Amino acid sequence: MTWLQTFTGKHLDYTNPCPHVFDKDSIAQGLSHECRFNGQIPQFYSVAQHSVLASLLVPKHMAWEALLHDATEAFIKDIPAPLKLLLPDYKRVEDRLDKVIRLKYCLPLSMSAEVKKADLIMLATERRDFDLDDGTVWPVLEGITPADFAICPLNPAQARAQFLNRWEEVKPF
Structure with a gap:
């Protein structure tokens, strides 16, 4: 078996993903229940919340x-x-999945430099706010300054709602 049933009941075939499987509700559900850093942080903090915060660090477009x-x-x-x-x-x-999602949602074929930088700013912010700085150098963060806000982790239901609200605010179609 090479497929997964999504939150909305669709079948995602990992060997041949179809665009219709990647709907906003399944994306929001999955990301809101996925903890950053493989859960190796003091509090639950979802990829959904990380994504919303990253979306606030880039130009509106x-x-x-x-x-x-x-x-x-x-x-x-x-x-x-x-x-x-x-x-x-x-x-x-x-x-493979990223390519299908990018095409379905009219995203650049690869991550733009501005979004990559926002992702790194979030990483630096998460490192600071979740006390992950044990003095070890993270070369990827050289020259990256954390955001000027503190992360207040949300529970999965809150993160899902925040993600869906942001989806409606910024969707281009």
Whole structure:
């Protein structure tokens, strides 16, 4: 079996994903229940909330892309980057899903520099706010300043609602 039943009852075939499977409710549900940092933080903090906050850090015309920058994680989990490097087959599946989502939602074919920077600002902010700074250098964060707001983690239902509200605010169609 190579498929997953989504929150809205559709079947996502990982070997041949169809665009209709990637609906806003399934994306919001999956991201709101997916904890950042593989759950290795003191409080639950969802990818949905991370995505909403990232969408606030970019110019308005890029907020849609920022909101959906981690949409694949609603269906394949938020695998920590160091582990992802060891899983080339996972990366291929992730890239396949990302391509379909990007085409369906009229996003650039690859993540824009502005959204990537917002993602890094969020990482720096999360590192600060979740006390992940043990003195170890994170080379990816060199020159990146955390956001000027503090993260107040939401529960999954709150994060889902926040994500869906932001979806309606920034969707381009």
